[in-house]
């Protein structure tokens with residue numbers, strides 16, 4: 001039988017990706033959430049995961065997950081609105097709402113699903129959505145799904161945003177959504193200016209705190225740290241990063257959360273997270289609420305490393321967080337630097353287009369609170385060696 005014609009097209013596209021050093025494949029990594037992961041049998045310092053607080057392997061989370069499995073079993077067996085509910089799910093939503101100082105919260109199977117639900121619920125074809133050019137892909141997908149008119153503004157460019165909002169001031173309804181930490185650059189949104197514009201132009205304001213929760217603002221995020229929490233309509237976050245587990249969540253006023261429970265298709269039409277995950281999430285939330293010092297330590301360490309890298313003339317962009325890009329430009333150089341770091345015992349992700357703009361391929365260092373002095377020396381020595389090698 002002759003193969004169907006689409007195979008040729010797919011093969012062609014894969015070859016093109018390979019030729020431009022853009023073909024992705026799952027790396028030969030094992031134990032990828034540990035401080036030292038295994039790569040092709042070697043232990044490497046893990047600077048590529050989002051386990052910023054080192055909680056994914058914390059025994060208190062593991063015990064809570066095991067206890068939840070022993071009490072409730074492995075699966076939730078249904079969507080939340082049918083029978084996929086257990087007492088600990090309600091507890092988690094209530095404790096998260098209290099932690100974020102909001103009326104109510106709703107859980108999703110992932111941060112991705114949470115962003116889809118927000119856009120799909122609060123926007124329609126008659127809505128204009130303002131979105132920072134570097135917002136996460138899940139936000140873009142949610143906007144596409146909603147059918148709304150998308151107005152993208154230049155990254156962190158408030159005067160551009162203002163012009164765009166002025167031009168759309170007669171739209172039937174308006175929503176603005178922004179990451180608070182941009183995931184490939186580690187820089188922060190200008191939230192105060194954005195909140196002012198949203199008040200002036202009567203625009204719903206949604207923040208994605210996926211990378212900030214657990215770290216900034218005593219773990220509550222950047223909106224809280226900047227004393228803007230009550231000026232923001234919806235706070236989206238994720239348990240998959242600083243909290244070391246899985247799941248997305250949205251917090252806000254009671255009616256808005258109730259609306260999401262009714263309209264969010266990625267909430268209504270999917271099986272709820274399994275009990276083990278909820279057990280771990282509750283343990284992580286309680287750990288952070290009781291002791292936010294891990295996040296503070298992580299930020300001190302990140303500032304120190306960024307200062308060092310810049311003193312070696314590396315381009316770390318505008319990073320102000322635990323995510324530090326080392327921007328090298330072309331794709332091949334990014335892969336070459338990644339491989340050199342591996343030789344030095346360090347695993348960092350090489351990020352290439354389309355995840356980042358053409359010509360800005362980079363190493364994305366994501367630091368973690370459990371790094372010690374020795375680890376930091378190892379990272380600094382490796383980059384100093386790279387610099388010396390390039391000269």
Ligand SMILES: Cc1ncc(COP(=O)(O)O)c(C=O)c1O
Nearest residue numbers: 110111112136179183210238240
């Ligand atoms: C800013 C941002 N929002 C949302 C998500 C999606 O979260 P999750 O991985 O829990 O689906 C991510 C994941 O990388 C992210 O970086």
